[in-house]
Amino acid sequence: MQSKMKESDPILEVDNLSASTDNLPILKGVSLTVYPGEIHAIMGRNGCGKSTLSKIIAGHPSYNITNGDIKFLGENINSLEPEERSQSGIFLGFQYPIEIPGVSNLEFLRVSTNARRKFLNKEELDTFDFEELVKEKLEIVKMDHAFLSRSVNQGFSGGEKKRNEILQMALLEPKIAILDETDSGLDIDALRIVASGIKKISNAQTGIILITHYQRLLDEIKPDYVHVMSDGQIIKTGESDLALELEEKGYEWTDNFIKET
Amino acid sequence: MVNENLVKDVVKEPYKYGFVTDIETEKIEKGLNEDIIKLISQKKEEPKFLLDFRLKAFKKWQKMKEPDWAALGYKNIDYQDIIYYSAPKQKEKISSLDEVDPKLLETFDKLGIPLTEQKKLTNVAVDAVFDSVSIATTFREELAEHGVIFCSISEAVKNHADLIEKYLGTVVPANDNYFAALNSAVFSDGSFVYIPKGVTCPMDLSSYFRINSGDSGQFERTLIIAEESSSVSYLEGCTAPMFDTNTLHAAVVELVALDDASIKYSTVQNWYAGDEEGIGGIFNFVTKRGKCLGKRSKISWSQVETGSAITWKYPSCLLLGEESVGEFYSVALTNNLQQADTGTKMIHIGPKTKSTIVSKGISAGNSKNSYRGLVKMGTKATGSRNYSQCDSMLIGDQASANTFPYIKSQQPNSEIEHEASTCRISEDQLFYLQSRGIEFEEAVSMMVSGFCRDVFNQLPMEFAAEADKLLALKLEGSVG
Numbered sequence: 001m002q003s004k005m006k007e008s009d010p011i012l013e014v015d016n017l018s019a020s021t022d023n024l025p026i027l028k029g030v031s032l033t034v035y036p037g038e039i040h041a042i043m044g045r046n047g048c049g050k051s052t053l054s055k056i057i058a059g060h061p062s063y064n065i066t067n068g069d070i071k072f073l074g075e076n077i078n079s080l081e082p083e084e085r086s087q088s089g090i091f092l093g094f095q096y097p098i099e100i101p102g103v104s105n106l107e108f109l110r111v112s113t114n115a116r117r118k119f120l121n122k123e124e125l126d127t128f129d130f131e132e133l134v135k136e137k138l139e140i141v142k143m144d145h146a147f148l149s150r151s152v153n154q155g156f157s158g159g160e161k162k163r164n165e166i167l168q169m170a171l172l173e174p175k176i177a178i179l180d181e182t183d184s185g186l187d188i189d190a191l192r193i194v195a196s197g198i199k200k201i202s203n204a205q206t207g208i209i210l211i212t213h214y215q216r217l218l219d220e221i222k223p224d225y226v227h228v229m230s231d232g233q234i235i236k237t238g239e240s241d242l243a244l245e246l247e248e249k250g251y252e253w254t255d256n257f258i259k260e261t
Numbered sequence: 262m263v264n265e266n267l268v269k270d271v272v273k274e275p276y277k278y279g280f281v282t283d284i285e286t287e288k289i290e291k292g293l294n295e296d297i298i299k300l301i302s303q304k305k306e307e308p309k310f311l312l313d314f315r316l317k318a319f320k321k322w323q324k325m326k327e328p329d330w331a332a333l334g335y336k337n338i339d340y341q342d343i344i345y346y347s348a349p350k351q352k353e354k355i356s357s358l359d360e361v362d363p364k365l366l367e368t369f370d371k372l373g374i375p376l377t378e379q380k381k382l383t384n385v386a387v388d389a390v391f392d393s394v395s396i397a398t399t400f401r402e403e404l405a406e407h408g409v410i411f412c413s414i415s416e417a418v419k420n421h422a423d424l425i426e427k428y429l430g431t432v433v434p435a436n437d438n439y440f441a442a443l444n445s446a447v448f449s450d451g452s453f454v455y456i457p458k459g460v461t462c463p464m465d466l467s468s469y470f471r472i473n474s475g476d477s478g479q480f481e482r483t484l485i486i487a488e489e490s491s492s493v494s495y496l497e498g499c500t501a502p503m504f505d506t507n508t509l510h511a512a513v514v515e516l517v518a519l520d521d522a523s524i525k526y527s528t529v530q531n532w533y534a535g536d537e538e539g540i541g542g543i544f545n546f547v548t549k550r551g552k553c554l555g556k557r558s559k560i561s562w563s564q565v566e567t568g569s570a571i572t573w574k575y576p577s578c579l580l581l582g583e584e585s586v587g588e589f590y591s592v593a594l595t596n597n598l599q600q601a602d603t604g605t606k607m608i609h610i611g612p613k614t615k616s617t618i619v620s621k622g623i624s625a626g627n628s629k630n631s632y633r634g635l636v637k638m639g640t641k642a643t644g645s646r647n648y649s650q651c652d653s654m655l656i657g658d659q660a661s662a663n664t665f666p667y668i669k670s671q672q673p674n675s676e677i678e679h680e681a682s683t684c685r686i687s688e689d690q691l692f693y694l695q696s697r698g699i700e701f702e703e704a705v706s707m708m709v710s711g712f713c714r715d716v717f718n719q720l721p722m723e724f725a726a727e728a729d730k731l732l733a734l735k736l737e738g739s740v741g
Contacts, residue, residue, distance in 0.1 A: 058696050062688065086698035098693035101684075102711025108697070111707070115698030151711065168697060 017068035028232035034207040044229035058092035087119035091174035097161040100152035158185035183217035195220030279503035318435035318445030331602040347477035410455035417453035432515035440546040451481035456491040467496040478509040487522035520555030532568035539598030542570025549576035553585035561588035577606035580614035587616040595628035604634035609642035618649040624660035631663040638670040
């Protein structure tokens with residue numbers, strides 16, 4: 001795969017990654033390389049390891065890497081803390097964003113944004129300057145200012161939670177964003193808002209991995225590559241038409257594939 | 262799980278106030294009997310009514326039994342092995358701060374409570390109590406201009422005996438409970454506040470209690486009276502050195518609010534909590550109660566309890582006046598082998614009375630944290646309402662949290678609402694914050710602060726910042 005000549009260095013290289021939780025193997029040798037400007041989609045049945053892959057890249061402590069490497073901008077990040085990964089530019093959009101009672105969304109966003117800015121040697125923003133920045137970013141996801149004064153994700157509808165994730169992505173300006181089923185639970189209008197938000201935030205320097213079950217997100221954001229995962233492995237990689245074929249034939253069609261290495 | 266252990270590491274924090282001031286003190290002999298009580302009363306040159314009050318309380322105390330209903334376990338207290346009066350040696354009569362032993366001023370400086378004219382806090386008047394006596398009270402003249410009396414209770418006994426005689430023991434009777442009876446017999450000092458009719462106290466008032474001796478108990482007594490249409494915000498802070506023995510602290514606080522008066526009483530309690538093995542620490546047995554005597558009067562308790570080996574404390578409100586309001590906002594954090602049994606009593610007596618209880622318990626380490634509360638609607642409390650919310654947060658898997666709500670209603674035309682929850686800082690919540698670049702320690706303290714938000718919002722501004730910092734400190738440590 002990806003035999004085309006690339007002009008720049010990859011953002012993310014996942015090399016033969018195996019991982020387990022509670023001694024149960026989940027990933028069994030996943031390899032994936034993302035170059036600047038690329039959009040990758042990962043599809044597959046529930047339980048195939050898609051979400052696990054995204055969590056491991058973000059540094060979730062419940063999983064052990066048993067083999068292989070994750071490189072970000074050429075550096076091995078296997079042992080970095082989740083906060084270090086975030087600060088350096090890895091963003092995970094959660095499938096189920098977590099509620100944090102009592103912690104104001106605005107303050108959370110500000111602390112988070114400042115952690116990233118500090119890493120980038122940018123000036124940290126005080127409450128007033130941050131207000132200005134966040135106002136501008138709220139536009140991208142068409143969120144109301146009132147969301148900021150609520151507790152993080154608490155009492156948010158499914159769609160509001162997902163938009164809040166994209167708002168965080170807009171503020172953190174990551175080098176790579178892994179969006180885990182950001183489209184699930186969204187109605188058509190919300191899906192369009194989220195999709196156009198993602199497109200506005202990404203550019204020729206950033207990489208995106210979309211984890212999804214459905215073609216409808218990929219109609220909005222056309223991927224350069226589509227990977228199909230099954231039982232902890234990527235069993236097929238193709239271009240955007242692979243997703244269409246998958247939509248038509250279902251995952252049963254992929255059961256016959258042998259792993260392409 | 263990795264993070265569980267990390268959380269445990271994070272809640273370790275050395276106690277910053279554990280130093281002892283080396284100062285010559287005047288102590289009386291150990292033990293408790295009528296002669297000791299007479300001696301204390303004599304040292305304080307008290308009028309006869311007060312000595313009688315003490316002796317009566319002592320007689321009652323002797324017939325009482327130490328309560329054992331709290332969810333607390335501790336070794337028996339030997340009441341004859343305690344010194345009941347200990348005071349730094351000073352000149353007989355001190356007319357100004359210049360005559361106060363510099364070591365004492367230095368002690369309060371170190372605690373962040375500077376007392377001297379040049380350094381004193383600009384917007385808070387402070388009464389500083391060291392062991393059994395009050396050392397100094399700032400801003401007295403300024404307050405006097407508004408008719409506000411703020412002094413040690415010993416001075417009030419001398420200069421305002423009528424008020425003391427009228428109100429002392431009217432909210433917490435001498436025989437109210439074992440520890441209140443003990444305090445009534447031997448109390449040595451504390452603060453006295455009187456806000457005259459129609460006056461809004463021009464600044465926050467504050468008492469700072471410092472225990473210095475290891476073998477003396479501290480038995481302070483505070484009395485606050487708010488006359489009609491007056492209001493005051495009062496803050497209380499406390500610390501003690503680290504000793505490997507337990508020190509007994511049994512205080513009584515009485516508040517009286519008349520028609521349309523309001524008293525806000527806030528505490529940040531940071532007595533020495535003992536070490537990680539549970540050696541040493543203060544035994545904190547406190548009776549705090551407010552009487553909403555007048556119509557539309559309001560008493561609001563807020564407390565942040567982080568210290569003491571044992572906390573036994575139930576700041577309460579007696580809601581007598583029609584439409585009077587009682588509030589209790591509490592954060593109690595326990596760690597290691599600390600035990601806290603704390604809560605409130607809201608006794609609705611008058612009609613259309615209202616009370617709110619918000620309690621947040623955080624237990625870490627092997628600690629035990631219980632909320633115990635009583636809401637009572639009397640026969641005349643028609644149209645009265647109570648709302649209670651009791652939340653517990655567990656950190657680690659060795660800590661425990663209990664909630665004991667008691668509800669008694671004799672009034673069908675009243676409303677009582679109770680909500681309770683228990684939560685744990687989940688790995689998913691931590692990961693979420695961390696995956697947004699927020700350091701582990703900050704993530705934990707953000708979530709704990711968030712959990713306490715409803716209570717912190719009730720604290721006076723500067724206190725809220727201090728409380729937030731104190732919790733963060735308690736939760737800060739060596740991560741990883």
